[in-house]
Amino acid sequence: MATSREPSVDSIGKEIEADEVRIETSEKEDGLPAPGPSTTKNVGAGDAALEILQDGSAHYEVSEEEDRRVLRKIDFWVMPVVLLVYFLQQLDKSSLSYTSVFGIVQATHLVGSQYSWLTSIVYLAQLVCQPISSYLLVKLPIPKFLFVNVFLWGAVVASTAAAHNFKGLVTTRFFLGVFEASVAPAFITITQMWWRRREQTMRLSMWMAMNGVTGMVGSLLSWGLGHISDRLQPYQVIFLFIGLLTVVVSPIVFFVLPVSPAKAKFLTREEKIIAFERVRANNQGTENKVWKWEHVWELLLDFKTYLWFSLLFLCTVPSGGIGAFGPLIIASFGFDSFNTILFNIPFTFLQVVVTLASAWISTKLKVKWPIIFCLCIPAIGGVAALLTLGRDKHERGKLLASYYVISFFTGLQPMLYAWSAQNTAGHTKKLCTTGIVFVAQCAGNVVGPQLYTTDEKPYYHRGLISNMICWIALSVLTVVTAAYLAFRNKQQEALRRRLGKAGKVVDRSLDSYSERKGNSEGNEGEARNDKAFDDLTDIQNEDFIYVL
Structure with a gap:
């Protein structure tokens, strides 16, 4: 090298x-x-x-061979743990929706909006705990902090089997939200720490795609567990099995996940240097254990903060509702419990395909906003069809097809996560931005299920109409955000020129290896990125380039 x-x-x-x-x-x-x-x-x-x-x-x-060798090592040691934990989180959180078709509403005597609140309370707890989680993620080693939370939420899910009424269920679901609050912020931080911005979109989408994998595995698992007939109710067996699985697997996080590239035992010193050089062009740094209040104040004055919040809120209101009521929507087409679980599998399979395909296209095009805009259109069309079609037996095929088309919305959240993460620098600001994004997600997931009630079956008009409005607003705001980021890049360009640097430079963090070694026409020079590891924010560092 x-x-x-x-x-x-x-x-x-x-x-x-x-x-x-x-x-x-x-x-x-x-x-x-x-x-x-x-x-x-x-x-x-x-x-x-x-x-x-x-x-x-x-x-x-860094040579191409060295770049690929270190990337393979990082992917091998870091990604499996991230994928496993996110899979378990989604499996545990989604366990309620699986039990919904196996009589939990009737067995625990839930009435009115109580079932909706069992989903909302998880995100309400996460919302309340988010500021604490963001602070602790700066101060504590991420692997140890994650391990404790994974172990505890697994225990909480297992104990949910003992709940026999709304009071017991809502209590366990609240603590599930408390312990799960750290997962998404921690994983976004890990993604920013280990991978170049070109690679972040696909890696982030991979662990977000575990939502779909969870849906497929969880549906099959619930289908099998639902056949167990003993002293326990089917919903109790599902909670007990899933919770204990998480408890047993949780030590992997503690023993395998590294704290940072600087402390990764699987990398030699030379490989650590390569790992840091790989992410230099990100201008985002890796890790810092100092809480910087100036980053927090800048966050509050940064217009982007409010754009990210609005985008994630509009995205998660529909996902919260459909996530909780998806199986019930399918059941409203006239299917029994076991067929409902099986017909949910194609939806979750499409979720994986859409999420990964969107990430691949975005990586190739080096932009986010057109992909996000296009993902809204099929979702809007699918909801429109569900609102138009009747619920007669002969409409089942069309109803299922329309419901599956809605699955395109599942690609939105990982793209928005990646978009906000790639446009923020400074460790404290990154974690606080992730916290703001996650608060928006929690707020959306609290509101979303409340727009659906079991009393509105089989049409769920209020929920579906509100989802359509959210996706229309999201598509418009996406264009506004892209325009603002383009404006900020112009400001950064002017600032570099005033400092005697090349004004218009290429963002090498989005290039492939061969593109990094080539010259891009129309650019005045190369960014040195000397301040990449000074823990500066995107506004403080004139070399930072915003991703559209």
């Missing part, structure tokens, strides 16, 4: 311990200056990368 301004890191002859804060190897041994007061930035004030890169100003050229 050649270097542009420092000796090659190929000459590094030995690894250092992953948890070392200072590099003890001398310049004579490895070609890197030993850290000291004159050459090293304050690690506490900057990024965890400075433990390895020292002052962060030296750039090391």
Whole structure:
């Protein structure tokens, strides 16, 4: 691996311990200056990368083979844990919808909107706990914090089997929300930490696609567990099995998931340098354990914050309602419990396909807004069809097809997660932005199920009409957000010129390896990205380029 301004890191002859804060190897041994007061930035004030890169100003050229080798290692060690935990979270949270077709409403004597509140209360708890989770994610090692939460929510789901009325169910669902509040913010932070912006969309979509995988596995699992007839009710068997599964698997998070690239035991010192160089062009940093209030104030004054909040709220109002009432909507077409569970599988399969296909197209086009806009259109059409069609037996095929078309909306949330994550820098600001996004998601998921009630079956007019309005508003706001980000890029370009830098530069964080090595026409030069690991926000760092 050649270097542009420092000796090659190929000459590094030995690894250092992953948890070392200072590099003890001398310049004579490895070609890197030993850290000291004159050459090293304050690690506490900057990024965890400075433990390895020292002052962060030296750039090391990474070959394509080295880039791919380190990426394979990161994918192998980090992604499976992320996918597993998100799968378990969605399985546990969705367990209520599976039990809805196996008589939980009747067995626990739920009336009126009580079933809706069993879904809303999870997100209400997450909303309340989100500020605390954001703070703890800055202060605590993510793997340990996640492990505790995964273990506890598994125990809560298992204990839900003992609930026999609304009071017991709502209590356990509340604590489920408390312990699940950290998952999505932690995973967005992990995605920003380990992968280049070009790679983030697909990785984030992969763990979000576990929603669909959960739907398929959970439906088949519930179908099988629902046949068990013993002293326990079918809904109790489902809660008990799913909860205990999570408890048993949770230690994997503690023992496998690394804290950060600087402390990853599966990477050599040379590979850690490569890992950091890979994400330098992101200008987002990796990790910092210092809470910075200036990042919080900037967040509150940043117009983007309110755009992300609005977009996620409009996205999750429909997903919250359909997520809770999806099986009941299918049942309203005239199917029994077991057929309802089976007919839910194609919907969740389409969810996986749509989510991953959207991410792939977005990565190729290097933009988000056209994909988000286009995903709204089929969902609007599917709802319009459900509102128009009757519920006679001969309409079942059309009703199922219309319901499956709605599944395009499931690609929206991962795209919006990726869009907001890729346009934010500064560790505290990143976590707080994720917190704001997650608060919007929780608020939408609280409201969404309340727009549906079991009394409105089989048409669910109020819920479906409100979903259509949300998707129309979302498509319009997507265009507004893209225009604002284009405006901010113009401002960044003007600022670079005032500072004597190249104004119009290419965003290499969105390029493939071959594109990174080429020259892009119409650009004035290359961004140096010297401040990539200074823990600066996107507004503070003039080299930051916003993703449309």
